[in-house]
Amino acid sequence: MSKSDLxxxxxxxxxxxxxTAWGDRQGESIRTGEHIYNNICxxxxxxxxQEGSMPNxxxxxxxxxxxxxxxxxxxxxxxxxxxxxxxxxxxxxxxKYDLINYLRETF
Ligand code: HEC
Numbered sequence: 001m002s003k004s005d006l007x008x009x010x011x012x013x014x015x016x017x018x019x020t021a022w023g024d025r026q027g028e029s030i031r032t033g034e035h036i037y038n039n040i041c042x043x044x045x046x047x048x049x050q051e052g053s054m055p056n057x058x059x060x061x062x063x064x065x066x067x068x069x070x071x072x073x074x075x076x077x078x079x080x081x082x083x084x085x086x087x088x089x090x091x092x093x094x095x096k097y098d099l100i101n102y103l104r105e106t107f
Contacts, residue, residue, distance in 0.1 A: 001079075001080040001081055001087045002080075003080075006079065006080070009093070010079060010093070013093055015071075015072050015075065018093060018094065018097045019071050019072075019097060021094075021097075022097070022098075022101050026101075029097075029098045029101045029102075030098075030101060030102050030105055032095065032098040032099075032102075033098040033099040033100070033101050033102025033103070034102050034106075036091065036095060036098065036099045036102075037099060037102055037103070037106075040088065040091075041099070044057040045057045045058060045059070045060070046059075047061075047107075048061050048107075054084070056084065057085070058085070060103055060106075060107035061107045066082070067082055071097065071100045071101075071104070074100045074103070075093075075096055075097065075100060078091065078096045078099070078100075079096065
């Protein structure tokens with residue numbers, strides 16, 4: 001998805017503030033991220049014990065990130081998609097950063 005196709009609210013986000021805000025609600029953020037991962041991402045990506053349905057889906061625990069592993073890069077992957085990874089158009093910025101927080105703490 002190219003930048004011009006993004007909804008307006010994605011264009012002027014304070015990413016640093018969203019990342020810093022994790023600290024204020026760490027437990028809740030991780031629980032929200034886990035819930036979203038299990039509902040949306042697990043199906044394709046799986047986890048170390050159980051392979052996902054898409055064999056080429058990125059394995060967070062061993063693959064090398066192509067877009068980047070910092071929170072902002074993962075945010076771009078989620079928002080715009082990458083290769084056969086579909087853009088996650090139904091997630092809000094806070095939900096995406098909760099998910100990223102969970103991924104970084106878990107895998
Ligand atoms: C329809 C299946 C599918 C779903 C659902 C899905 N992904 Fe992916 N994802 C993929 C595939 C396939 C790739 C590998 C893309 C490539 O390398 O071309 C990938 C790659 C990635 C990458 C790696 C990008 C990089 O830097 O190399 C991240 C991060 C990622 N997905 C996160 C997520 C998260 C978080 C979710 C849940 C919101 C999710 N994905 C949902 C299929 C999926």
